[in-house]
Amino acid sequence: LHQVLQRLLQETKARRSSADLYDSNAEELATANTEGLLRPYEGPADDGLVPAAKQKGWVGSRLNMFTVSWNTKVVKEPPKSFEDLADKRFAGVTIMESRAFEWYMALSQYFVGKGKTQAQVDDLFRRIAANSTSVEGNTTHAQFLGSGEHGLWTSVYNPLVDQLIETGAPLSRTPVVEPLVIRPNGVALLRNAKNPASALLFMEWVLGDGQQLMIGEHRIPARADLQKGALDGVETVTVDIDKLVAEGEQWEARYEDILRSARSAK
Numbered sequence: 001l002h003q004v005l006q007r008l009l010q011e012t013k014a015r016r017s018s019a020d021l022y023d024s025n026a027e028e029l030a031t032a033n034t035e036g037l038l039r040p041y042e043g044p045a046d047d048g049l050v051p052a053a054k055q056k057g058w059v060g061s062r063l064n065m066f067t068v069s070w071n072t073k074v075v076k077e078p079p080k081s082f083e084d085l086a087d088k089r090f091a092g093v094t095i096m097e098s099r100a101f102e103w104y105m106a107l108s109q110y111f112v113g114k115g116k117t118q119a120q121v122d123d124l125f126r127r128i129a130a131n132s133t134s135v136e137g138n139t140t141h142a143q144f145l146g147s148g149e150h151g152l153w154t155s156v157y158n159p160l161v162d163q164l165i166e167t168g169a170p171l172s173r174t175p176v177v178e179p180l181v182i183r184p185n186g187v188a189l190l191r192n193a194k195n196p197a198s199a200l201l202f203m204e205w206v207l208g209d210g211q212q213l214m215i216g217e218h219r220i221p222a223r224a225d226l227q228k229g230a231l232d233g234v235e236t237v238t239v240d241i242d243k244l245v246a247e248g249e250q251w252e253a254r255y256e257d258i259l260r261s262a263r264s265a266k
Contacts, residue, residue: 020198022190025185033056052184062221094152105243106183
């Protein structure tokens with residue numbers, strides 16, 4: 001578990017509380033909810049949020065997009081599909097995130113829903129992994145890609161790419177390789193908050209006026225009216241958070257098995 005969630009669990013067990021609000025990724029928030037740490041929010045800030053933001057016990061404040069991105073100086077013919085990523089022209093230039101099992105899980109569900117068997121999906125991912133170096137950490141991916149040390153990565157968070165593009169780095173994530181995997185990150189009220197009223201006010205600010213600040217950070221707000229067409233015309237698949245919590249260890253083990261086809265970065 002994440003260190004913050006571990007501390008919250010420890011404080012709850014000791015009947016203490018040093019926090020009023022919890023901001024984290026989807027898996028940590030959903031786990032906190034199953035542990036009874038969260039107080040569900042119901043209020044006006046829910047209005048206008050995209051469906052993926054409305055979770056059990058917590059609310060998504062922004063959407064993380066897992067994007068296929070590339071260095072335009074290294075990759076002259078970018079991929080158009082996930083099948084393309086298995087092409088030998090990307091051998092040795094591709095990097096895969098070693099912890100992206102939720103991305104793999106979401107795409108598995110999507111491709112199985114389109115008629116593939118799980119064995120066929122796993123074969124595709126193994127062929128992609130065979131072209132790839134396994135690297136942990138999206139920030140590290142961005143450094144490798146921006147420098148041209150690697151040319152392509154399969155599932156990096158969109159803000160890292162967009163920030164580098166803004167500084168003039170020769171990177172791109174369009175045309176989008178679809179489907180685009182989306183995972184909500186968000187905020188929640190803690191059940192044992194010492195200052196519940198202040199926590200509520202801050203949470204409503206995050207889901208209201210605070211959403212504008214996310215645009216400047218190249219993040220996708222959870223409010224549909226502020227997304228400014230970021231997802232228009234793009235096929236997406238949202239990570240099933242309940243499935244991730246219930247079956248995460250299984251999917252993590254399967255993803256690790258697939259990555260054995262990739263070599264690890266030293």
